[in-house]
Amino acid sequence: MRELGEAIARDYEGREPVLVGALKACVVFLADLSRALPIPHELDFLELASYGKANAPPEGRIRLLKDLDRSIAGRDVLVVEDIVDTGLTLRFLCRTLALRAPGSLGVVTLLDRPYRRLVDDLPVRYTGFVVPDELFVGYGFDVDERCRALPDLHVLRPAV
Amino acid sequence: MLETPVFQAYCGEGPPRFANPYELECAKVLDWYGVPWQYEPRTFVLEADGDRVLEAFTPDFYLPEQDLYLEVTMMKQSLVTRKNRKLRKLRERYPDVNVKLFYRRDVERLAERFKLPIAS
Numbered sequence: 001m002r003e004l005g006e007a008i009a010r011d012y013e014g015r016e017p018v019l020v021g022a023l024k025a026c027v028v029f030l031a032d033l034s035r036a037l038p039i040p041h042e043l044d045f046l047e048l049a050s051y052g053k054a055n056a057p058p059e060g061r062i063r064l065l066k067d068l069d070r071s072i073a074g075r076d077v078l079v080v081e082d083i084v085d086t087g088l089t090l091r092f093l094c095r096t097l098a099l100r101a102p103g104s105l106g107v108v109t110l111l112d113r114p115y116r117r118l119v120d121d122l123p124v125r126y127t128g129f130v131v132p133d134e135l136f137v138g139y140g141f142d143v144d145e146r147c148r149a150l151p152d153l154h155v156l157r158p159a160v
Numbered sequence: 161m162l163e164t165p166v167f168q169a170y171c172g173e174g175p176p177r178f179a180n181p182y183e184l185e186c187a188k189v190l191d192w193y194g195v196p197w198q199y200e201p202r203t204f205v206l207e208a209d210g211d212r213v214l215e216a217f218t219p220d221f222y223l224p225e226q227d228l229y230l231e232v233t234m235m236k237q238s239l240v241t242r243k244n245r246k247l248r249k250l251r252e253r254y255p256d257v258n259v260k261l262f263y264r265r266d267v268e269r270l271a272e273r274f275k276l277p278i279a280s
Contacts, residue, residue: 061168061191061192061194062192062193062194088189088190088193088195089193091193091195092193092194116266118195118223118226118228118230118260119195119223119225119226120226121226133265133266
């Protein structure tokens with residue numbers, strides 16, 4: 001976390017980036033990253049409708065359930081992701097935010113599975129760990145909302 | 161016969177006719193995210209004897225924005241030797257073609273992540 005914070009602080013020195021988190025899985029990581037980032041910055045959140053969940057919109061298309069609280073026009077925006085996998089969610093997020101004319105748009109992710117990427121044109125600038133194809137719980141990661149509050153990251157393996 | 165919903169990001173010709181529920185669910189996920197996709201738009205000849213096609217390969221999806229072909233298989237990774245061989249051949253014959261194989265595990269991960277009805 002310290003390394004990520006220092007790398008971001010170096011790149012954004014003299015600026016005041018907005019860390020944007022997509023609820024909910026990123027929350028723990030974003031909180032830790034914010035505390036490890038030794039430059040002034042703002043926090044904002046949005047929430048996306050999830051495929052196949054009760055809050056999925058009837059039109060069958062991803063959309064924002066909660067938007068950012070403030071304008072990001074001209075601001076340096078750093079999207080904080082828990083994990084980048086196929087890149088489908090992040091693609092939507094980046095396209096949506098790019099329409100609002102930010103000064104710059106980058107992504108920091110705690111975990112990355114680049115080998116499963118379907119879309120590659122993503123501005124992922126900082127990666128915590130490239131991880132194997134495992135399911136993670138804890139540290140914000142959930143299984144049907146369970147285990148999210150575990151303080152550490154765990155690999156979930158099916159019972160044999 | 162699989163239900164074929166009205167797709168919004170589908171940009172192929174004619175209605176897609178999926179071979180199995182996994183392809184359908186993958187199509188739904190792509191559609192959900194608004195990623196333009198086509199279904200089996202191109203068959204690649206891998207081996208031919210004159211005009212006679214001896215071996216060919218038709219990837220399930222094509223994502224034009226990514227210029228990426230995507231093959232979805234529900235076979236376990238250990239059992240996809242034949243498909244891998246075809247893929248290798250395709251990459252040799254068509255080095256400019258970008259193709260990715262989604263194994264059963266990949267599809268199951270998608271299913272788990274997106275709560276698809278095919279989740280095991």
